[in-house]
Amino acid sequence: MSRQLITFELGEQSLGVDIMAIREIRAWSPATPLPNVPAHVRGVVNLRGVVLPVLDLSMRLGWGLTDPSARHVIIVVRIGDQLQGVIVDAVNDIVTIREEHMQPLPDVGSNEASGFLEGLATVDDRMILVLDLEKLTTEIKTSASLAEAA
Numbered sequence: 001m002s003r004q005l006i007t008f009e010l011g012e013q014s015l016g017v018d019i020m021a022i023r024e025i026r027a028w029s030p031a032t033p034l035p036n037v038p039a040h041v042r043g044v045v046n047l048r049g050v051v052l053p054v055l056d057l058s059m060r061l062g063w064g065l066t067d068p069s070a071r072h073v074i075i076v077v078r079i080g081d082q083l084q085g086v087i088v089d090a091v092n093d094i095v096t097i098r099e100e101h102m103q104p105l106p107d108v109g110s111n112e113a114s115g116f117l118e119g120l121a122t123v124d125d126r127m128i129l130v131l132d133l134e135k136l137t138t139e140i141k142t143s144a145s146l147a148e149a150a
Contacts, residue, residue, distance in 0.1 A: 001099050005121070007092040007128055008075065010058055014092065016121065016128045021077045025091055028072040039065075045074070045085060052076065054085040060136060061116060079133045095128070097121045102130065 005016035006025075031043030031054040040060040044051050054074060058066045066072070066087050074085040103120040118132040 002096050003099070004094055004096050005128065005130065006075070007095055007123075008073075008088040009090045009092060010061075010088055011063060013063075014126050014128045015057075015088075015131055016095065016097075017075070017077065017131045017133060019094060021079065021133055023076040023078055023083060026074050026076065028068050028070060028074060028087070030068075031085075042068075042087065047076065047083065047085075050083060052083055052085045054087060055136075057086045057088060057136075077133055079136075084133075095121075095123045097123070097128075097130075 004019040006019050006022050007014055007016045009015075026047075029045055031045050033043040034041065040056045042054045042056045044053055046052070056066050058064055068087055072087055072089060073091055075088055075091065076083055076085055078084075101121055102118075103122070105117055105119060116132060116136045118130045121128045121130055
């Protein structure tokens, strides 16, 4: 069995997320900050009348704060019954991965970022870190509730 991933860049890394979770890809627009939310929640944006929490993926993975510019994009993903925005540097392409080509993460000790990954996939000569969206947003569900109230 195979699955399709949208791949994107975050710094020097190639990451991927299941294409079925993607709702849209939109240009960067500044987020309205919210008080008392984790540092990786950049705020909310208005998506055609829907308040959309925006997550700084680099910060969430422990790779540092993103300084968004016009070249950045927001990937809108559905996680459970809620839409979330994820800031990335650039979207690359769609790749098809066969399940048997997914590699488990090597055991390299305690690493916060590895807790958000489903596995690794090799496409041509590049390694793609495959995100587990459910794990990525576990902590921010409370923040998303705050965003809905805003």
